[in-house]
Each structure stands twice: as structure tokens, then as C-alpha cells.
Amino acid sequence: MEKQITIKDIAIALNISTSTVSRALRDAPDVKAETKAAVKALSEKLDYQPNRLALSLLNRQTNTIGVIIPNLDYVLSTMVKGIDEVALGAGYTVMVCQSDESYGREMVNTKRLLDSLVDGFIVSVSSETKVFEHIKKIQDKKIPLVLFDRIVNNIEAPKIRLDNIDGGRQATEHLIEQGYKKIAILAGPENLNISNKRMEGYLQTLKAHGLRSDKGHIIHCDFNQQYAYEATKELLASKNRPDAIFTISDRMAIGAMLAIKEKGLSMPHDIGLVGFNNEPIVSLVTPAISSVEMYAFEIGKATAKAFIEMMNGGNDMLDQEIIIKPKLFVRNSSKRN
Amino acid sequence: MEKQITIKDIAIALNISTSTVSRALRDAPDVKAETKAAVKALSEKLDYQPNRLALSLLNRQTNTIGVIIPNLDYVLSTMVKGIDEVALGAGYTVMVCQSDESYGREMVNTKRLLDSLVDGFIVSVSSETKVFEHIKKIQDKKIPLVLFDRIVNNIEAPKIRLDNIDGGRQATEHLIEQGYKKIAILAGPENLNISNKRMEGYLQTLKAHGLRSDKGHIIHCDFNQQYAYEATKELLASKNRPDAIFTISDRMAIGAMLAIKEKGLSMPHDIGLVGFNNEPIVSLVTPAISSVEMYAFEIGKATAKAFIEMMNGGNDMLDQEIIIKPKLFVRNSSKRN
């Protein structure tokens, strides 16, 4: 790393003070046009770039947003893309740190970024996170915080998320409409809010239609094809075999699909299947899988917008919750009539 | 944002100098044990966190790596995960910026990070990038740079990449062994190095086995299922219909698969299919798709390791090229005997 060009170098070369150089570069009114021109010409020639560290230290702001996410799967990548787009436009640089679904790494990442590196946080918590001291610490320091997707209820911050209950409802209602009676659900980890909400939608809808929800038809497993595959195998081998499965992610849907095919059952005839996320892949397998679109890119954009609004003094936003409506895309895995 | 606790606050509270506080916190030998204890206790109590901006300004290093990537698809996400893992372990924070395959955004991102925000760069260029002034600027400033995956040949920097030619060779050789005679290739954008290398392996292998490569069997299209789907439809409708297709990504393989199924052809009997990347999805569709594993996580780790080595003064690494060997995983889409 070479010594970088500073304002001082220019000042010495032109035999003026650093103050004048600084003013000239910022087009201040009280600098002779001639001087300005000389300064600008030289700084151009030397390819002067202001040192953002020094500026940040002085202004106490870095124009950087810390984004903490559990992983970089399809949905979160898409959300990050949305955040990125809006943030970049507003002059912010985004710092993405993935916790890899680990509470420990989430804490470490948060702490690092907290050391005056970012102006604020956009967080989606890991599935392992059950204690929120690190999040509270952000707020103790009065640093702007926005939660998205995997939100935490008892923290007061703007929250941007999907209407997960409604997503669960749409999927379940559709299956019922198609005549399925024994609908199982492959849910995610037990303490994961988004999973529980989707399940809540599922349970509510069953109840509303006077259907019983067999306890054996509710299965918690990790966000993982392999687990989903095995869970489905068990489901299909059970005494009270379900005639439809709602999985709360497409990855899991594909795992389930594999087990269904292996068993020699046909979709949608013998068994119906609905996934969640509407990843591109679901329309490319056979049969194409019905799935709930969650508009991840939009969620990302809305999150960044809320963040920026908050940065601009919107402390009245603390209790705001932006809820995006999902939409079921029906495909052949569940379309019986 | 509240005023943060500084070393000065502690100094005033304990009626000692900032120098002493600083030394006490760093466990310097020439501080009374009693003083140390007092400082540590208070800094603990006030939850003092050193200001990394100030430190960075002083030491001229930020302990941050700028990672520029074209997007966050499966392969790159996995590589970033590898980079992250190694970098975190070495005390670096990673700043991921995606260019979204746009030359303009790649430039903007690079420039921003160049303003003293990062100690070095790890770059994978966008498919749109044909001019490399922004990359050369990094080197002009003597800032460490490592290229990975989508590398640029005429830039002198450590490069970590897959042996793409060999990947193309393995795929093609396998298809030939399975008795396929008319092997088409779905390649990526024309100026994309990784695509051209995989194609080179394909062409070399055809030649080595005395097979002609029909010009109509070489198709360039974007990394995109939809394009691949349409391109395959055309291929299958052409006079000289291929009996096998090698796609240089799994996304494209799935697009191709869709077209093949639609046409009513069976794999591997009527037509063979081999993809690239070995994404989890390929083993979950029917038939499972053969694919070339590129060990993305390993590439990510190797990249970060090379970067760190370079940071530690390894300027002798400038011409080093680490080449990871791929490995074909054979599945039912191409296993005829």
C-alpha cells in the first residue's frame, strides 16, 4: 500500500494552506477562482481521493449500513439485492455479514460492526438465536435498527416482513379447495417465527374448515432437503397417511417431492404439494410445484427505505410494521380440478 | 446515535491520563496492577469499545477486505461463505459488494471501497466488464488484489480458479464414453472466460476423439433457465439433432431438461445431459442430472488464504495461479451403461 495523496500534499505543492485546499475542493464561495482551478487541476492530476476514515471520524458517520443475515440462500440473497439497490442510491455502502445460522457468529459480527463502523443495522436473526442482548445493545447505543424477514417480536424497531400467516392460509385454503382432506405440514425449527406463523395460518385455516389437524402431521425439521426427504418418507409410511403436504420452503418441497416419487405416488392425484418462496426452480421440475411467492426483492427494498427514513430522524417509526402480502402461484403439484 | 464512551471518559473518571488508560487496556507492562484493574473494571462497566475508525486512521489499515462479485447465486454465495470463514478467522471483516453483472456498478463499488475503506480487494469481475481501468487503479495504489473464479488474464495478481478446461473435458469425455456421438454445448456469454474455457475443454475432447463439432451445436446464451430452455427447444427441433447436451451451469441444465421432457424425449436413452456446478438441486430432480462439482467453498477458502498471505508481504505471489480440479458426478441423466 502506497502513501496516499492527501490534502496536505496538494497544499504544499501549491504553497497554500490545507484549509484553502479543503475549501477549494468543496467549492466554497470564499476562494479565488484561480486558486480553485489550480487545486482542482492538481488534485485531478494526482488522483486525489478524500480519506473517508478521517471524514467518518470527524463527522461521526460512516455512510455504511451493517446487514446481518443468517445465510445467503435464494430468498435472503434476493432481499439483500433489494437492500443494496436502495442503499446505494441513497449514498450508503452495505456491509453484509452472514451469521451462518449461528448465534455466536451473529454476536461477533454485531460487535465488530458496532465499533463505529456502521451508522445503523439491518438485521435478520439466525434460527439459533434465542437471546437478544446483542440486538438490545445496538439500541442501547441509540443506533438505528431495522428488522426484516426473521423478526423478533419483543424488540421495538421498524419491522418489515411477509404476512406469513396469510401465506400459510393461502396454501392451506388452496389445498382444501382442491379436495385434500389430510394435510400435513413440514415446518421449520421450532423457535423460528416465520415458521410458526406459516403454521399458524395452516392451523387456523384447517380449523375454519372444520378439519382436524393430526398431531403426527405436523413435523418440525431443518431448512434442508435431506431432512425434508426423510420426514416425508416417514409421513408416507405412517398409518394415517396425509393426502397433501405443505412445506414452508421450496427446498423442503423438493425434498418431499423426491420422497413422494420414490414411493411411486403421483402428484397431484394421490398427493398434493405446496411450497413456499416461489424459487425459480419450482416451475422447472415435473410436476411444477405450487408455491407462495414472498416478494423478497420488494421486502429488501422496503427494508432499506424504512432504514433510510429512520436515519433521517424518523423515530416515530419505532413501532411501525410493514407487512407484505404473499401470493400463491398454483401449479400442477396441487391442481386437481 | 449516542455519544460513545471513549478512552478519555475513562481517563477523566479515574483522574489519570489517556495514555495510561490506553496502556492499561493493552496490558502494557509498565502500569501498576491496581491501575490496570481500575481501568478494566470501569471500561467493563461502561461497556467501552475502542473506536475502530480512529485506529484505522492511525494504523492505516482497516482490517477489512472488499469483495466484489457479480451476483449472489449459489456458486458465488458458497465461495463468499468460504472467504468469510477464513477471513473472519484471520481477524478481517468482509465487505461484500455485488455489481449485479453491471460494469458501471462494479466501478462505483470499487471506487467507494478504495477511499481508504479496505485493506485489499478480492474480485470476481462481472460478465459485462471488458475494460479494467478500475482494477488497474487498485494496483496503481499498491493495494493487495486477488482475483477469483471469473479472473482476468492480463492482470498480474494471484488468481484462484477452477480448471475449467478440465471440467469441460470431463463432461465431454464422459458423454463420449457413454456412446453419445452428437454432443451440443450450451455456453455462456461470449466474452466470459469461464464459459470459453469450459467450451475449450469440450472442443479439445471432441477433437481428441475424432468427433466433429457441428457449429450449430455450439450455442451462447445467458446464465438463465429461460434462455437455456428456448435454446434447447431450437436444438431439438433442428435437422441435425444432438444426442447429448453439455450445459456450463446447472441452471441451464434444468432449463434444457424442461425442454427435453416437453419434447417427450427420455434421458439418458434418447439424449444425455451434463450440467456444471453440482448444485444440490441436480440430485433432486428426475432423472438426477450429472454435473461437474467445482468445489466453490474450497475456492473461496483458498482465495482468502492467498489474500492473507499476500497481506503478509507475499509479493512473490503476484504470478501465482491456484487451480482447483473439478470432479464430475455421474447421475442418471447421462449414465447409459
Next chain:
DNA sequence: AGCGTTACCGGTAACGTTATCGGTAATATT
């Protein structure tokens, strides 16, 4: 001639931290 105004510029302090030098008091050595 004396005063105010304008145009322009320089010096200093500050952001938070640490390296370096130097100093003082207590203790050890002769």
C-alpha cells in the same frame, strides 16, 4: 485620512487512539 466592507486565506482545534519521549518518585546499589 479614517473607517467599513469585501475577498481571500491561514492557524488551530477537534474526532479517538497509540507511539514516543521524557519525567518523577521510590527503591536498590555502591
Next chain:
DNA sequence: AATATTACCGATAACGTTACCGGTAACGCT
């Protein structure tokens, strides 16, 4: 008792930048 050594600590400068205050020279006005 005089000197050397040790243990401990404070002041200062520096990293690069800008806000703020102040100053000088030139000019115009009465």
C-alpha cells in the same frame, strides 16, 4: 550519601479532514 535503577505515569504528536475564528490587504466611501 550519592548514584543508578526501577516502576509508573503524563504530555505531545500524529493519522486526514473540516469548522471556526481570525487576520490581512485592497478597495470604496465619507
